[in-house]
């Protein structure tokens with residue numbers, strides 16, 4: 001393994017709007033390269049222009065510093081600096097509060113899990129992710145952590161403090177229930193059982209948390225036994241949800257490495273997997289007609305049986321009205337289910353997505369607008385969409401969402417017939 005300390009010029013991604021997968025607004029990577037060495041890792045793809053992704057780890061030693069600069073540039077306020085200012089300029093508490101209020105709407109920062117795990121072994125010594133969390137705590141930003149390592153438990157103290165002022169949502173990527181099989185595909189990450197144990201601790205501390213069951217490897221991870229095992233263990237560990245997703249495999253280094261391992265360890269699956277990824281889709285998508293099962297639909301069915309949600313929860317941002325969070329969560333749920341579970345075209349969900357984008361930008365309390373009688377005008381929506389919004393405000397769901405569930409249940413029973 002080769003380690004190199006580097007200076008990053010920038011850190012945060014461009015803002016992400018109305019993200020129905022993780023509900024994050026920005027993401028970042030404290031490292032470039034990842035020593036977890038997952039056989040299917042997307043980071044190996046030539047499209048990222050990072051050589052030796054699994055063996056050459058670039059450590060962004062100034063990550064926290066760059067993050068601080070970028071957050072300030074975006075108009076966010078550092079609690080520590082504000083307090084120092086108060087001390088020197090004799091601002092009273094009200095002034096301090098007013099200044100804090102002037103900060104823009106908070107953003108959920110995806111701390112790791114972009115393309116490099118922030119809790120890979122190098123983090124033990126370098127503590128870059130820890131410094132990043134310290135900075136985010138200072139800015140009172142909500143955080144989203146996605147990892148394959150139980151090293152995240154080292155930072156539980158910081159995560160708890162962040163959870164008190166904003167929130168901390170900790171997800172573990174877990175795709176194979178059997179430790180032995182998992183070790184073949186994710187050789188240097190924590191084992192599946194270690195990750196479930198860590199998740200249990202995270203949930204015991206009352207932090208938000210769940211499982212990201214992605215990528216499910218076709219022909220290996222998509223069996224009923226593996227997927228239901230993952231869901232049951234997630235529930236046992238107190239996960240709030242388990243989110244399913246398939247595997248992409250881009251032609252070149254990523255595909256070659258993956259198929260070589262399959263050839264050696266699971267030769268009986270080689271023909272199936274070669275066939276599924278033969279078309280070399282530019283984003284590595286499989287040939288959906290050749291997949292043994294529809295992973296999303298199977299995941300939906302299993303979650304219903306096990307009694308756990310198959311969707312990430314949208315958590316309320318600090319100072320965000322609960323009604324807005326509720327409507328936003330339901331709208332993004334409609335978009336996600338129509339697109340990824342029912343396979344409907346992107347255009348079908350446009351009205352829901354556009355409204356979600358408008359709400360996410362930060363608008364007044366939807367319940368207040370409703371009371372004032374001008375919800376439709378202010379949201380610029382037609383009567384049909386208004387009905388859905390009002391239903392969500394009253395019950396947390398709406399007819400459109402209920403119909404989606406009916407269609408999904410029908411599809412599941414047709415598949416099982």
Ligand code: SF4
Nearest residue numbers: 034036037038041116
């Ligand atoms: S943990 Fe993620 S980034 Fe790291 S090797 Fe595995 S797939 Fe790649």
